Amino acid sequence: MRALVTGGAGFIGSHLIDRLIGRGDEVVVLDNFSSGHATFLSHHEPSGLLTVVKGDICNPEDVAAAMSLNIDCVFHLAANPDIRLGTRITNTDLNQGTVATYNILEAMRIAGVKQIAFASSSVVYGEDAPLPTPENHGPCMPISLYGASKQAGEGLISSWVGTFGLQAWIFRFANIIGARGTHGVIFDFIHKLKNDPTRLEVLGNGLQEKSYMEVGDCVDAILHVMASTNEPLNLYNLGSHDTASVRRIAEIVVEVTGCHDAKIEYTGGDRGWAGDIPRARLAIEKMLESGFDVSMNSEEAIRHTASVLLEEIGLEETT
Amino acid sequence: MRALVTGGAGFIGSHLIDRLIGRGDEVVVLDNFSSGHATFLSHHEPSGLLTVVKGDICNPEDVAAAMSLNIDCVFHLAANPDIRLGTRITNTDLNQGTVATYNILEAMRIAGVKQIAFASSSVVYGEDAPLPTPENHGPCMPISLYGASKQAGEGLISSWVGTFGLQAWIFRFANIIGARGTHGVIFDFIHKLKNDPTRLEVLGNGLQEKSYMEVGDCVDAILHVMASTNEPLNLYNLGSHDTASVRRIAEIVVEVTGCHDAKIEYTGGDRGWAGDIPRARLAIEKMLESGFDVSMNSEEAIRHTASVLLEEIGLEETT
Numbered sequence: 001m002r003a004l005v006t007g008g009a010g011f012i013g014s015h016l017i018d019r020l021i022g023r024g025d026e027v028v029v030l031d032n033f034s035s036g037h038a039t040f041l042s043h044h045e046p047s048g049l050l051t052v053v054k055g056d057i058c059n060p061e062d063v064a065a066a067m068s069l070n071i072d073c074v075f076h077l078a079a080n081p082d083i084r085l086g087t088r089i090t091n092t093d094l095n096q097g098t099v100a101t102y103n104i105l106e107a108m109r110i111a112g113v114k115q116i117a118f119a120s121s122s123v124v125y126g127e128d129a130p131l132p133t134p135e136n137h138g139p140c141m142p143i144s145l146y147g148a149s150k151q152a153g154e155g156l157i158s159s160w161v162g163t164f165g166l167q168a169w170i171f172r173f174a175n176i177i178g179a180r181g182t183h184g185v186i187f188d189f190i191h192k193l194k195n196d197p198t199r200l201e202v203l204g205n206g207l208q209e210k211s212y213m214e215v216g217d218c219v220d221a222i223l224h225v226m227a228s229t230n231e232p233l234n235l236y237n238l239g240s241h242d243t244a245s246v247r248r249i250a251e252i253v254v255e256v257t258g259c260h261d262a263k264i265e266y267t268g269g270d271r272g273w274a275g276d277i278p279r280a281r282l283a284i285e286k287m288l289e290s291g292f293d294v295s296m297n298s299e300e301a302i303r304h305t306a307s308v309l310l311e312e313i314g315l316e317e318t319t
Numbered sequence: 320m321r322a323l324v325t326g327g328a329g330f331i332g333s334h335l336i337d338r339l340i341g342r343g344d345e346v347v348v349l350d351n352f353s354s355g356h357a358t359f360l361s362h363h364e365p366s367g368l369l370t371v372v373k374g375d376i377c378n379p380e381d382v383a384a385a386m387s388l389n390i391d392c393v394f395h396l397a398a399n400p401d402i403r404l405g406t407r408i409t410n411t412d413l414n415q416g417t418v419a420t421y422n423i424l425e426a427m428r429i430a431g432v433k434q435i436a437f438a439s440s441s442v443v444y445g446e447d448a449p450l451p452t453p454e455n456h457g458p459c460m461p462i463s464l465y466g467a468s469k470q471a472g473e474g475l476i477s478s479w480v481g482t483f484g485l486q487a488w489i490f491r492f493a494n495i496i497g498a499r500g501t502h503g504v505i506f507d508f509i510h511k512l513k514n515d516p517t518r519l520e521v522l523g524n525g526l527q528e529k530s531y532m533e534v535g536d537c538v539d540a541i542l543h544v545m546a547s548t549n550e551p552l553n554l555y556n557l558g559s560h561d562t563a564s565v566r567r568i569a570e571i572v573v574e575v576t577g578c579h580d581a582k583i584e585y586t587g588g589d590r591g592w593a594g595d596i597p598r599a600r601l602a603i604e605k606m607l608e609s610g611f612d613v614s615m616n617s618e619e620a621i622r623h624t625a626s627v628l629l630e631e632i633g634l635e636e637t638t
Contacts, residue, residue, distance in 0.1 A: 087482055090428070094421050098471060102413050109409070126477065138457020139554055143481020144472050152417060152471035155461050158445065162462020163406055163594040274361055275482040 002026040004071040004113075006057050007078030009036025011182050012119065016075060016219040017041065021049045028067040032056040035081045035182045036226075057100040060107065061192040067107040073115040075222075076104050079149070081183050083123075083199045084273050086145030097149025098156070105160045117169040117226060120154050122211075122239070122280050123147035124172060132283040135172070135235050138237055144275030161233045169226050174239030174282050179308040180216030185246060186305050187313075189253040194315050197259040203272035206247035206264075211239045214301040217294040220263065224292040236290070239282035246272075252299070256306040257315060321345040323390040323432075325376050325423065326397030328355025328499050331438065335394060335538040336360060340368045348383040350377040354400045354501045374402035376419040379426065392434040393543075395423050398468070400502050402442075403592050405464030416468025417475070417577040425478045436488040436545060438471050441530075441558070441599050442466035443491060451530075451602040454491070454554050463594030481554045488545050493558030493601050495622055497534030498627040504565060505624050506632075508572040513634050516578040522591035525566035525583075529599045530558045533620035536613040543611040555609070563617040565591075569619070575625040576634060 003020055007013040008029030020027050021044050028051045029041065044050040051069065057078050067074075069139030080086065080096040101118075108116065124135045125139035141146045160166040160250075162168065181187045190198055213221075221238045250264045271278045296304060322339055326332040327348030332355065339346050340363050348360065348371045363369040370388065374381030376397050386393075397413040399405065420437075427435065444452045445460035461467045479485040500506045511519055532540075540557045548555075569583045590597045615623060 090425055091421065094418065094475075098417060099413065102410065106409055124474075127481065136457045138455045138459060140457060140459065140474070141477040141481075141552060141554075143478055145475075145478045145482060148471070148474035148478035151474035152467070155443075155459070155467035155470035155474075156413075156464075158460040159462055159464045159467035159594070162446065162460075163464060235459060235460075275478070 001072045002028065002144055003073050003075055004028045004030060004066055005075045005077060006030045007036065008117065009033055009038060009040055010077065010081070010220060012176055012215055013077045014180055015178070015215045016077070016222065017127050019219050019223055021047055025049065028053060028066055028069050028071065030055055030057065030062065031078065040180050046088070053241070056103045057103055058095055060103045063103045063107045064110070067111040067113060071111070073117070074104060074108060074113060075117045075298045076101065077119045079119070080146065080203050083144055083146040087148060087274055088146060093145045093149035098152040101156050101192035102151040105156055108166065109160065109164050114168045116157060117171065117222060118153060118157055120150045120170050120172045121147065122172055122174055122282050123277060124151045124154065127277050131279060132281040134283040135237055135286055137186060143277065156186065158233060166243060167232055169234045169236070171222060172237045172282065173218065174211040174213045176215050176218045177212050177305040179312065181309055185249055186253060186302065186309055190257060190306070190309050190313050193253070193257050193259045194264060197262060197315070199263045199265055200250055200254060202246060202250050202264060202266050204246065204267060204269050206245060206250060206266050207278070208246045208271060209243045211243045211282055212298040212301045213240045213294060214296045214304060217296060221287060221292050225287065225290050228290050236283040236287055237284055238287055239284050240294045240296065240298050240301065241284065242298050244302055248299070249302055252302050253306045256303065256308055320391045321347065321389055322392050322394055323347045323385055324394045324396060326355065327347045328352055328357060328359055329400070330499050331495055331534055331537060332396045333359035333499055334497070334534045335541065336363065338538050339435050341444065342401055344368065347372060347388050347390065349374055349376065349381065350397065359499050377414055379422045382422045383427040383429070386432060390430070390432045392436070393423060393427060393432060394436045395420065396438045399465065400439070402463055402465040402594070406593050409464060412464045412468035416465070417471040420472040420475050424475055427485065428479065428483050434486045435476060436490065436541060437472060437476055439469045439489050439491045440466065441491055441493055441601050442596060443470045443473065446596050450598060451600040452579055453602040454605055455592055462596065468554055470561055477552060479557040485553055488548070488553045490541060491556045491601065492537065493530040493532045495534050495537045496531050496624040498631065500624060500628055504568055505572060505621065505628055509576060509625070509628055509632050512572070512576050512578045512581060513632065516581055516634070517606050518582045518584055519569055519573060521565060521569050521583060521585050523565065523588050524587060525564060525569065525585050526566045526614060527590060527595070527597045528562045528603055530562045531620045532557060532559045532613060532619040533615045533623060534617060540606060544606065544609050547609050555606055556601040556603055557606055558603050559613045559615065559620065560603065561617050562600050563621055567618065568621055571621050572625045575622065576629055590635060
């Protein structure tokens, strides 16, 4: 198989490519390297299975160029990685999420590419959903602009399935964490402690409670579900069995980094920023019924991630 | 109150404005007159309550200009009126639906306008929903590009409520029909009989079965629900109690037009076009519980509409 992975040089994309190339697939990466890194992929150069196209999913010509390379299946992972940015520059998620997903789908239609897997998110459910939230929850009322763009992407894909005969897998991710993370709470905490090992500022009251999934589990789940389902449109939550609080994450990061003197300070309020959802947990029965289970619970994934990100980021310059 | 009505010169918009001006509200219309007509509004000129801004919701400057006129509440009705066009020019609904709705919301944020009512559609539910379909059905998987743009508009509005403190009413419409209709099955049938009173071609097998709501009932329901609800985000299906088949509509239009010799011919297949949903019926318990009920069932609305559209369109040139 020959796969196109948008955002392939990024966090989740590079792990997916490890699996795809590991099983012998050819991979074309489309990435603008805004938050991705060539070093996340350089170990695949000797394989001869990797083609990297530097380009932007917001540019239809770049998308068409990548799509013309005899693609069998698209893994559309690229998006604005900074959910908080949407609040300040309000067309960020519209352009990098919704319109970019349209660009991908239209290029697929023109090139005759028939399969897509899409990285959606638990944030499409919004704030009032029951926990754990099943795939058939409705109405989905996202409260962040990022969430709105993920919902819009799902709808575009669904309409391409219904109108043009595409086959699609939509995955609603829990918080995905692990090696090569380029954003998120653990990444932020380590950078804060690198700047000042005596204090750790936590956005909100720390009682935010969400489900975390290790990135290796995430990409294994994607490939397992795709191999075991064959409907025109397949929708799956991907997450772990439990949750962890931001307070607990702060404690683990302090412990793993060895910054035992760091004072953990909370900015207060029930959420980190406007559009943040304080409590999130996905129902994962559908994923489990497909025959896949995670290898780590939320706290194990957090501890593992803190450890590997500490190694990647380092504390040296400031300690 | 001073309302901005996008698409105010169109079918539903002009009926809404009849009610708003009838109760003494001031109204600003933003319309590009692509399918709207000045004659739909000209009877309000003497009132002094109507301001018409000719402009396009796809143009942020036009939207900002209209939004700067001391608006209290936006009724966002404008959209691509031709659901079938989306299949041929695939960015039609993206631009005239999704991006245009973003333009409206962003202009509201900048101007400090805090209330919006949005015309969404039953087509957001997609094809596999139970009938009648309640508001909390999920997942919503639209099969038309028009449906995808309505879902995206809902998500954008929901995210503006969650992030910027907007208050919103989202209405998922059944098939709305009535005087001043500018598109839709009855409109099409009358035009076909005007061209050739001896035959009536029906797209599909005629067994498509949907719910129809008279436009006067629709705009009354909008204003009733807005007056009786006050959540940050209010979601309501608007429809009637029953359904009618396209076959029955064809018979009624033939009867009302007096083209009794017209042979009704079916193109076959279970739907009119790619992205058409053959069977649709909204659960309207929530609307009924708000204290509003419709004055016409589907067949009464169809017969009324055929009669008034016949008067508006006329058959003269061809008979």
